[in-house]
Amino acid sequence: MKPAPFTYHDPTTADEAVALLATHEDAKVLAGGQSLMPMLNMRFVVPDHVVDLNRIDGIAGIRDAGDHVEIGAMTRQRDLMRDAVIAAKAPIIPAALHWVGHFQTRNRGTIGGSLCHLDPAAELPCLMALYDAELTVQGPDGARKLPFAEWPLAYMLASIGPDEILTGVSVPHWGGNTGHGFVEFARRHGDFAIVAAAALLTIDGGKITRAAISIGGADVRPIRLTEAETALVGAAPDTEAFKAAAEIARGIEAMSDAYVTSAYRQRLAATLVERALIAAANNLAPNANGSA
Amino acid sequence: MADTRDIELTVNGESHAANVETRTSLGDFLRHGLGLTGTHMGCEHGVCGACTVMVDGEAVRSCLMLAVQANGHEVTTVEGLAEDDGTLNALQAAFWKHHGLQCGFCTPGMLTTLTAFLRDNPDPSERDVREAISGNICRCTGYQGIVDAALDAAKTMQKGS
Incomplete structure (x- = not known):
């Protein structure tokens, strides 16, 4: 239960981190350590080098950029829960983070670490899918941006090279009369969700004008329920519309594992999508664009 | 090397x-x-x-x-955590009073967790306390004594401040 020996690096700039990754074979990037450290302790991973991002200035923090919020990759989950800009512009993030581990792990865990680790049931990837957030990745040739839709390549595999680091994400602000809902089911509080569902609804004049639904834990990557989103736009936010969306959720591709069948995950997805939509319709908070 | x-x-x-x-x-x-x-x-x-x-x-x-x-x-x-003269602080004393420990293995983690939690949440509900210690496993007490101790300590600390 102790890590195998490795060489430790603690660069102070993102450029330096990328240069270290480019010149060292078999290096792992250490962010908050709430997933990597257990894997090191249990020797599930035995890297020759560990590149710690904790001493890099400028890749942590939250910035209000008007129609979107910029979040540094090394921003702690705790800081996302306490931040006034996030609370005003993307309140589903703190709501979902209550489900992430425990407060002691949220004190260290980072948004970037969670997105790179990419556990299928993790809440932050589910939310970034919901927003189709834009990610910024830095490599030896500079920075590139990509939408979250292109981020998960396969089970726990993100579109990031061995010599790249995620430096930040940009989360669009949904203005207008928007509500959010985040619900999940796990056997014990703090466990990874068996299925999680997130929803955003904008309502104007008694009709849904914009909708996003994402489901975590069901498949190897978060699923956007685009068919249901399209069907909801123009509809009244009522039981009938939400039940129809839930029926679409029941038809998603879902994983089976030793504990839970795919049929059970599909059934949970239907129930949770309906609950997330009801929650979203019930917490509408008029929120003018640009105001915090 | x-x-x-x-x-x-x-x-x-x-x-x-x-x-x-x-x-x-x-x-x-x-x-x-x-x-x-x-x-x-x-x-x-x-x-x-x-x-x-x-x-x-x-x-x-x-x-x-x-x-x-x-x-x-x-x-x-x-x-x-103890007071400067070595006496138990309010939280530790409440653990003693409410039988918040038996074997003691989880106790250091419970005390440090609850110290940070009660500083940020000086007037918690029972549910808040249970959520705060949801990441701390105790196999002896069934948690009830720990929850009672945390709630009692919160009251003592509020009176003291």
């Missing part, structure tokens, strides 16, 4: 300088490097909460942080 670093940190108000192997966890360093064996290593993968300490005032798992990452930071362990 083991990869080592010189670190300086403050533990329970006292400065320490040490040379640590970089793969050493903060928890192992506190126990084996400084002899502060009050911090208990349980699962060593972040699940049981026994090894919780405070780093710059925030409760963290000392098994999920490297000692080298504590360089320049301030750490508080269970040994740093």
Whole structure:
């Protein structure tokens, strides 16, 4: 239960981190350590080098950029829960983070670490899918941006090279009369969700004008329920519309594992999508664009 | 050759300088490097909460942080909680009064967790307390004594402030 020996690096700039990754074979990037450290302790991973991002200035923090919020990759989950800009512009993030581990792990865990680790049931990837957030990745040739839709390549595999680091994400602000809902089911509080569902609804004049639904834990990557989103736009936010969306959720591709069948995950997805939509319709908070 | 670093940190108000192997966890360093064996290593993968300490005032798992990452930071362990004259502080006294421990293995993590929690939530509900300790496993008490102790300590601390 102790890590195998490795060489430790603690660069102070993102450029330096990328240069270290480019010149060292078999290096792992250490962010908050709430997933990597257990894997090191249990020797599930035995890297020759560990590149710690904790001493890099400028890749942590939250910035209000008007129609979107910029979040540094090394921003702690705790800081996302306490931040006034996030609370005003993307309140589903703190709501979902209550489900992430425990407060002691949220004190260290980072948004970037969670997105790179990419556990299928993790809440932050589910939310970034919901927003189709834009990610910024830095490599030896500079920075590139990509939408979250292109981020998960396969089970726990993100579109990031061995010599790249995620430096930040940009989360669009949904203005207008928007509500959010985040619900999940796990056997014990703090466990990874068996299925999680997130929803955003904008309502104007008694009709849904914009909708996003994402489901975590069901498949190897978060699923956007685009068919249901399209069907909801123009509809009244009522039981009938939400039940129809839930029926679409029941038809998603879902994983089976030793504990839970795919049929059970599909059934949970239907129930949770309906609950997330009801929650979203019930917490509408008029929120003018640009105001915090 | 083991990869080592010189670190300086403050533990329970006292400065320490040490040379640590970089793969050493903060928890192992506190126990084996400084002899502060009050911090208990349980699962060593972040699940049981026994090894919780405070780093710059925030409760963290000392098994999920490297000692080298504590360089320049301030750490508080269970040994740093009692009053200056060595008497139990309000939270510790409440654990004693309410039978909040039996074997004591989880106690250091419970106390450090609840110290940080009660500072930020001075008037918690029972549900809040149960959520706060949801990441700390106790196999003796059934938690009831711990919850009672935390709620009682919160009252005592509010009167005292």
